[in-house]
Amino acid sequence: NDSVLKLTQDPNQWVLQTGDYANTRHSKLKQITTDNVNKLQVSWTFSTGVLRGHEGSPLVVGDIMYVHTPFPNIVYALDLNNEGKIIWKYEPKQDPTVIPVMCCDTVNRGLAYADGKVFLHQADTKVVALDAKTGKVAWSVVNGDPKKGETNTATVMPVKDKVLVGISGGEFGVQCHVTAYDINTGKQAWRAYSVGPDSQILFDEKTTALGKPVGKDSSLATWQGDQWKTGGGCTWGWYSYDPQLNLIYYGSGNPSTWNPKQRPGDNKWSMTIFARDADTGVAKWVYQMTPHDQWDFDGINEMILADQQIGGQTRPTLVHFDRNGFGYTLDRKTGELLVAEKFDPAVNWATKVDMDKNSPTYGRPLVVDKYSTEKNGEDVNTTGICPAALGTKDQQPAAFSPDTGLFYVPTNHVCMDYEPFRVSYTPGQPYVGATLSMFPAPGSHGGMGNFIAWDAKQGKIVWSNPEQFSVWSGALSTAGGVVFYGTLEGYLKAVDAKTGKELYKFKTPSGIIGNVMTYTHKGKQYVAVLSGVGGWAGIGLAAGLTDPNAGLGAVGGYAALSNYTALGGQLTVFAIPQ
Numbered sequence: 001n002d003s004v005l006k007l008t009q010d011p012n013q014w015v016l017q018t019g020d021y022a023n024t025r026h027s028k029l030k031q032i033t034t035d036n037v038n039k040l041q042v043s044w045t046f047s048t049g050v051l052r053g054h055e056g057s058p059l060v061v062g063d064i065m066y067v068h069t070p071f072p073n074i075v076y077a078l079d080l081n082n083e084g085k086i087i088w089k090y091e092p093k094q095d096p097t098v099i100p101v102m103c104c105d106t107v108n109r110g111l112a113y114a115d116g117k118v119f120l121h122q123a124d125t126k127v128v129a130l131d132a133k134t135g136k137v138a139w140s141v142v143n144g145d146p147k148k149g150e151t152n153t154a155t156v157m158p159v160k161d162k163v164l165v166g167i168s169g170g171e172f173g174v175q176c177h178v179t180a181y182d183i184n185t186g187k188q189a190w191r192a193y194s195v196g197p198d199s200q201i202l203f204d205e206k207t208t209a210l211g212k213p214v215g216k217d218s219s220l221a222t223w224q225g226d227q228w229k230t231g232g233g234c235t236w237g238w239y240s241y242d243p244q245l246n247l248i249y250y251g252s253g254n255p256s257t258w259n260p261k262q263r264p265g266d267n268k269w270s271m272t273i274f275a276r277d278a279d280t281g282v283a284k285w286v287y288q289m290t291p292h293d294q295w296d297f298d299g300i301n302e303m304i305l306a307d308q309q310i311g312g313q314t315r316p317t318l319v320h321f322d323r324n325g326f327g328y329t330l331d332r333k334t335g336e337l338l339v340a341e342k343f344d345p346a347v348n349w350a351t352k353v354d355m356d357k358n359s360p361t362y363g364r365p366l367v368v369d370k371y372s373t374e375k376n377g378e379d380v381n382t383t384g385i386c387p388a389a390l391g392t393k394d395q396q397p398a399a400f401s402p403d404t405g406l407f408y409v410p411t412n413h414v415c416m417d418y419e420p421f422r423v424s425y426t427p428g429q430p431y432v433g434a435t436l437s438m439f440p441a442p443g444s445h446g447g448m449g450n451f452i453a454w455d456a457k458q459g460k461i462v463w464s465n466p467e468q469f470s471v472w473s474g475a476l477s478t479a480g481g482v483v484f485y486g487t488l489e490g491y492l493k494a495v496d497a498k499t500g501k502e503l504y505k506f507k508t509p510s511g512i513i514g515n516v517m518t519y520t521h522k523g524k525q526y527v528a529v530l531s532g533v534g535g536w537a538g539i540g541l542a543a544g545l546t547d548p549n550a551g552l553g554a555v556g557g558y559a560a561l562s563n564y565t566a567l568g569g570q571l572t573v574f575a576i577p578q
């Protein structure tokens with residue numbers, strides 16, 4: 001989309017959740033530097049009026065800031081020329097029965113802007129285009145049915161004359177998809193499922209995996225009978241776009257149910273990186289990271305597009321930090337696998353990814369028997385699996401700095417015990433089939449997270465800062481050499497991009513699971529973040545749960561969080577006073 005391409009090149013504004021189409025979350029702004037970041041102060045604040053997990057970030061387009069909330073997904077347009085005065089407010093009417101069908105809190109990962117419109121994808125799957133100046137609804141379309149467990153938490157991605165939207169429901173046996181709607185009318189242009197027949201997954205004879213054509217009905221061949229119809233592969237993460245290659249990139253989530261015994265086969269194309277033609281949706285290449293998932297390692301985390309020198313050559317790479325604990329570097333043009341290494345030494349469920357092109361298991365993780373949750377066709381209770389189901393990294397997006405060549409990754413350092421159980425499918429009812437408990441990675445620093453810098457050319461950690469809790473907030477890298485992120489206790493932190501040295505921290509009113517963004521107004525650089533504890537890690541606080549196994553195992557794992565923070569819903573905007 002031309003307006004998005006133009007505006008994302010202007011560092012004074014922030015018009016996509018991901019910062020740019022490449023998902024770098026890097027800003028060229030450099031008034032705030034490693035030397036002066038310790039002078040940051042709160043400039044202004046805004047209460048959203050909602051008290052559950054606040055993911056995503058505000059947008060800034062010109063002199064207006066757009067702020068969204070978790071369910072009921074209120075949108076505020078704030079006047080930056082008038083101390084954040086509310087220009088307009090849009091409050092959708094949604095049936096609250098959608099709340100119990102959202103697996104991991106009532107979060108929403110934010111708005112997008114294109115062509116004078118602000119796009120909201122509500123929890124109940126209604127996609128709404130709002131006039132950016134007035135907040136009036138230009139069009140809306142319904143993308144799914146919450147009665148079948150279909151909900152939404154993701155942002156949308158405007159590409160050319162379409163907006164791309166995903167869907168959630170992997171814990172409810174939804175057959176998930178990506179859909180492109182006409183940006184001016186909301187008319188459906190194409191829909192591509194993750195699992196199912198070629199006509200539904202939009203594969204053709206040219207679609208490849210690891211350089212080879214996947215062949216006919218490559219998904220159906222890896223499921224028993226009709227199981228693909230409740231097969232999951234949800235698309236609730238982030239989308240990126242390469243305008244030169246005209247390809248969009250995203251990952252699919254877990255196969256349903258979590259009990260692996262109930263769905264024999266590789267369960268393609270769940271847990272897969274997709275490269276699709278932006279105009280037609282047809283898949284150019286795919287790569288399945290975790291065939292026949294046994295741990296709920298959804299593959300939906302962001303795909304960061306960066307050109308890097310590998311083996312003496314500049315390659316158009318895609319870098320992805322998967323839930324399964326491997327940091328992948330691929331050639332985004334061809335789908336060739338270049339690097340796959342653990343980005344947390346605690347990862348134990350697989351020894352490595354087989355990188356031998358001549359091996360029959362090329363590209364597959366070599367699974368450690370002891371940490372499988374299914375053996376000889378039977379489900380088994382398994383202990384000490386690292387990472388836990390919420391992965392070495394969940395949805396919280398990483399950042400890439402072209403200045404240092406490093407990726408800045410918010411991570412989890414959590415392990416789990418996993419007890420699969422038989423579950424039967426009823427539309428709109430949980431289709432989970434496992435009980436989990438979670439705990440900090442044993443024999444380590446005792447905390448549940450790290451904030452790391454990663455070299456994706458070699459697959460190596462450059463530095464790592466231990467954190468008491470998982471870092472559930474998205475990182476921001478800046479040309480001032482400063483990297484920002486938030487913590488579950490509620491700190492906004494600034495660290496030196498080169499060394500990781502902590503330069504500044506400030507405790508905001510609630511735990512941070514939002515993503516840090518930056519913009520300028522009247523020539524001055526600001527940094528903004530939403531506070532409001534929640535998401536899967538904070539579900540105990542967000543939903544008031546206390547049974548340690550509740551919240552799919554997160555309640556017990558993160559119980560100590562209640563000693564540090566409480567519910568909130570606030571935007572905090574920082575600047576250096578003059």
Ligand SMILES: O=C(O)c1cc(C(=O)O)c2c(n1)C(=O)C(=O)c1cc(C(=O)O)[nH]c1-2
Pocket residue numbers: 055103104105107152153154167168169170171234235236253254296298389390394395534535536537
């Ligand atoms: O399979 C799915 O449809 C689905 C959806 C969501 C979601 O929409 O938030 C999450 C997950 N799975 C999931 O596995 C997960 O770890 C998770 C964490 C979060 C969060 O916002 O903190 N959402 C989700």
